[in-house]
Amino acid sequence: MTQDGGTATAANRTTKVSLLTLTAMVVGSMVGAGVFSLPRRFAQETGVAGALIAWSIAGAGMLTLAFVFQRLAIRKPQLDAGIYAYAKAGFGEYTGFFAAAGYWASACVGNVTYWVLIMSTLGQWIPGLGAGDTVPAIAASTVGLWLFFLLVRRGIKEATSINRIVTVAKIIPIIVFVLLALFVFDPHAFASNWGGGSYGSLFDQVSATMLVTVFVFLGVEGASVYSRHAKRREDVGRATILGFVSVLAVFASITIVSYGILPAEEIAELRQPSMAGVLDAAVGSWGTVLVSIGLIVAVLGAYLTWTLMAAEVLFVAARDRDMPRFLARQTDRDVPVNALALSTLLSQVMLVSTYFSEDAFDFALDMTAVMTLIPFLLAAAYALKLRTTRETYDGERPATLRVDLVISSLATVYTAFLVVAAGVQLVLLSFIFYAPATILFVLTRREQGRRVFGPVELILFLGAAVLAVVAVAGIAAGWISL
Numbered sequence: 001m002t003q004d005g006g007t008a009t010a011a012n013r014t015t016k017v018s019l020l021t022l023t024a025m026v027v028g029s030m031v032g033a034g035v036f037s038l039p040r041r042f043a044q045e046t047g048v049a050g051a052l053i054a055w056s057i058a059g060a061g062m063l064t065l066a067f068v069f070q071r072l073a074i075r076k077p078q079l080d081a082g083i084y085a086y087a088k089a090g091f092g093e094y095t096g097f098f099a100a101a102g103y104w105a106s107a108c109v110g111n112v113t114y115w116v117l118i119m120s121t122l123g124q125w126i127p128g129l130g131a132g133d134t135v136p137a138i139a140a141s142t143v144g145l146w147l148f149f150l151l152v153r154r155g156i157k158e159a160t161s162i163n164r165i166v167t168v169a170k171i172i173p174i175i176v177f178v179l180l181a182l183f184v185f186d187p188h189a190f191a192s193n194w195g196g197g198s199y200g201s202l203f204d205q206v207s208a209t210m211l212v213t214v215f216v217f218l219g220v221e222g223a224s225v226y227s228r229h230a231k232r233r234e235d236v237g238r239a240t241i242l243g244f245v246s247v248l249a250v251f252a253s254i255t256i257v258s259y260g261i262l263p264a265e266e267i268a269e270l271r272q273p274s275m276a277g278v279l280d281a282a283v284g285s286w287g288t289v290l291v292s293i294g295l296i297v298a299v300l301g302a303y304l305t306w307t308l309m310a311a312e313v314l315f316v317a318a319r320d321r322d323m324p325r326f327l328a329r330q331t332d333r334d335v336p337v338n339a340l341a342l343s344t345l346l347s348q349v350m351l352v353s354t355y356f357s358e359d360a361f362d363f364a365l366d367m368t369a370v371m372t373l374i375p376f377l378l379a380a381a382y383a384l385k386l387r388t389t390r391e392t393y394d395g396e397r398p399a400t401l402r403v404d405l406v407i408s409s410l411a412t413v414y415t416a417f418l419v420v421a422a423g424v425q426l427v428l429l430s431f432i433f434y435a436p437a438t439i440l441f442v443l444t445r446r447e448q449g450r451r452v453f454g455p456v457e458l459i460l461f462l463g464a465a466v467l468a469v470v471a472v473a474g475i476a477a478g479w480i481s482l
Helices: 007-011 019-030 033-043 048-075 082-091 093-122 135-153 156-183 187-192 202-217 234-258 264-268 274-283 285-319 337-356 360-389 398-422 424-447 455-477
Strands: none
Touching (some): 019 234, 033 202, 033 274, 033 360, 048 202, 048 234, 048 360, 048 398, 082 093, 082 285, 082 360, 093 135, 093 285, 093 337, 093 455, 156 285, 202 234, 202 360, 234 274, 264 274, 274 285, 337 360, 360 398, 398 424, 424 455
16 A cells, blocks of 8 residues: 555544543643743733633633533534534534634644744744744744654654653643742732723723633644544543643633732733743743743644644545545555645745734734634534534433533633624634635535535625635735734
């Protein structure tokens, strides 16, 4: 057999992974670049009170979304790569394509934030790297980008094993940060940061932080995306909940204890990774070194996980004949090589684009979050649709019906609120990707000799195209900034 085997044979040799490995993928994908940027991102928008409310809302909202993925994994076990498959099953092929394309793009853009943050961290000692958006930084990131492509191409089993080890290694510096920050915690500084009156109303403060919480919780669906590799289907839901609960306490702790070290105004001015600056103020320069090492390990581990998930979404969509068939090719080591290459190429394009943005890290972070919102909303809406129509609920107890109705309704409302909180500009920018990405949908339909668009699909495409044109015009006119 050739190195790039066909999909029929590939299905019989899919690598299976354990509950521990699936959980590590969830934790590994969530604990990445975002966690090290939390102090500054929150301090720019709110004080302690707003942060506590924001984490409470985000924790409850994302928990309902985690429960949605858990229930869908059990009720629809035949659907692989959940984010894409749920949207398609619930709302049609073109909507499913949107979810797959958007989720894939968010993973690729998210990978760019990792390289920007690594270079910004090293920029503390190598001035030429700047904030991660200089020419030398982009060149160095490009080398890393393609080295990881070669690593993942070696095999899924090897990559997931590395990720499990890295997940454990990167949690240690984060826990050390929280413990050290608590040791030097200043109650007076904490009290002075409580209200955040200079940031505007409490509602505005909380709304402004919502997109940050979306970014750091990206990955809660990781086990669902990688579901075809689970040894037992019920492990998908268990890994989702275990991973979510594990990181929520860590994320909230990092944010809150930072307010007890420095005034919020000073935290807001720290360079990224701001967690290093907070620890430097608490214990001295060795704290910066500790966080920097932890960051590089964490980011590289998260990058590995997201590279796997980005390729997985394209591969499964192509295998189900919803993406061009060239993306369904696998190597004899269970690697969707063409999907992996296209994912790396999109990350490369986005990496180069950071050179033209005012704040490369924040821009990439916000775009990563907003590109995921539509797929998340569609998954939650599908869970609500199943419960409303009672599909898969025959013979269920009334208590189960009530609980699932509450969970799916809250998850749908929460993700819809996030779309509104993201703001018009970011949502419009996302359609600059969605509209051109439809080329892949067109290629797929033509391969199958089918009509490209049905009536509803054509309306959806035209709507996306109009929004993309508006976004481009907004950039040209200056009222949308990168």
